[in-house]
Amino acid sequence: MPSLKARKHSEVVATSWKRCQQYGLKRTDLVDDQLMTGRQIHEILHQNEVLLKHVSHIFGKMELFIKQAKQAALLIDAQGNIIYSVGDPDFSKRAAAVQLQVGANWAENRKGTNAIGVAITERLPVRIHADEHYYQLNHFLTCASSPVFSPTGELLGVINFSSKQENYNAHSLALATMAADSLQNRLLIEDSKKEHLITLKELEFSMKNNPLPLLSLDNDNRIIRANQAALRIIGKDAIGKEFSGIEGFSIETIHDHHQKVWRSIAIQKKVIGVTRLYTFSDIAGSCPSIIQKKELAYKAALTDFPVLLLGESGTGKELFAQSIHTASLRSNQPFIAVNCSAIPDNLVESELFGYERGAFTGANREGNKGKFEAAHKGTIFLDEIGDMSLRAQAALLRVLQERTITPVGSARSKSIDIRIIAATHRNLQNEIKEGRFRADLYYRLKGIQITLPSLRERSDIVELAKHLLQSHNYPNAYLSEAAENLLLRHAWPGNIRELNSALMQAAFLAEGGPILPEHLQIADDCQSGPEAQAADDAVPSLQEAEIEAIKKALHATGWNLSKAAALLKIGRTTLYRKIEEYNITCLRSSR
């Protein structure tokens, strides 16, 4: 007997026989002749619709072999009910005499030991041959059955091949197992299709509410769905267009069992983890003065001199400080930024120099490293240095002179190796004159002094605005001409930080369309006031005078090109060309 190993097979049969005796079945009994009613069959067929669909396909391919082998192929549900049958008509007629037909139940407790009943009970492929059948009436049969399981392992039914025992076929058990495997695979694919559909439906729902930009792409990489957050980035009319990949979006492809592509989902991931420090390549701008400052800062980065960064709030002082650090030999060491204006006066020493264990009540029991020690071998960035109290200035001066720190509560001093970059929006000369800033500290910090231009002094506002939109993942947001002109006219008291936030808000409000002036929500400072009018008074007519006139106009309008052009009564482009031609820099002209 093929298939199950001999011993194991005989054990299986013997155990089944024992069970039959326990059920009270008699080997010589007549077969149970109960068949399901039409309504019951209809119901069971309905419940097993999916199984039947696939099995008819599988049996269809084997039909010729089944008939030639004078067999019948059956599908049985998990309760033992025969629900589908194909095969040799002569055998089927003979089989019907013992109820081996659709509508009959071949569970072991009904029909004694038989391949279908044993496969259900033991959950194993099995052949029951001739007199291994419990009922004598079934001895003319040889039957091979294999159980079918769902993708989650639950028994769905049985595939069975039967014939008269004289037509025994050595391959029928293998065939039953293969047919069962093929059915299981088909069910798995069917399930995964359903899963994908469900996943997509879920995504569709979550997309509506998800704050992260999400896109669905079809097999041709075309955008078929996008949530609001994504539309703001890629533009309102993006649906149907090819997705060419945008930085920050990672694409995940959902495919079926055969790795055939179904859908791709592009999700903009939030960058988690350490934020990287800025480098010089992050400093945007083509205005001659910003380029000049960048060059100076780059040279400074290659030295260890202290750097003092001056400029209004939001002009990029911290951006420059980080870029100097990342371009320096200390780039692998810490960059520690300290906002001097935020440290309460009585905590300055402990913040900057640290404290020893138990130095004062309320302090961390283990003691704490100060900012200077944390920056050892790296760079310390002392921001808002102009806002430091005189007491703190004295302490700082000592460190700069001695290059050692003494933690609060400690008797020992530690030597430190740090590069100092300081910054302030204040005019330190004035602060010194007013007695609010120590001149000796100023000269220690001054090393290389870099004054960053305000936005009003820059001729590259539009370019900068485009760069900021790009770097904030709004690559498709674009400025209308009217919005560009408004950007040029606004006085920008908050500089690049203000420009940045105006643009972010505008890109949000524009929802993927062009950014219009009303989206920017900034004041139109176009009117030329009396100060500007005064600057227009004495414009001479020679080339030198033209340069002087331009300088005056630029100075008077705080380098607002539109206003200056209006004063000079020339176009903004002409003014820009002349600035380039005469190499007029942002440094303020003398009157």
Ligand SMILES: Nc1ncnc2c1ncn2[C@@H]1O[C@H](COP(=O)(O)OP(=O)(O)OP(=O)(O)O)[C@@H](O)[C@H]1O
């Ligand atoms: N040239 C530039 N190119 C690109 N982004 C810039 C540029 N300058 C400034 N920014 C951006 O503008 C914002 C403000 O810059 P930063 O914080 O460096 O200014 P700050 O002068 O240190 O301001 P504050 O004095 O208020 O601390 C930051 O988001 C920065 O990335």
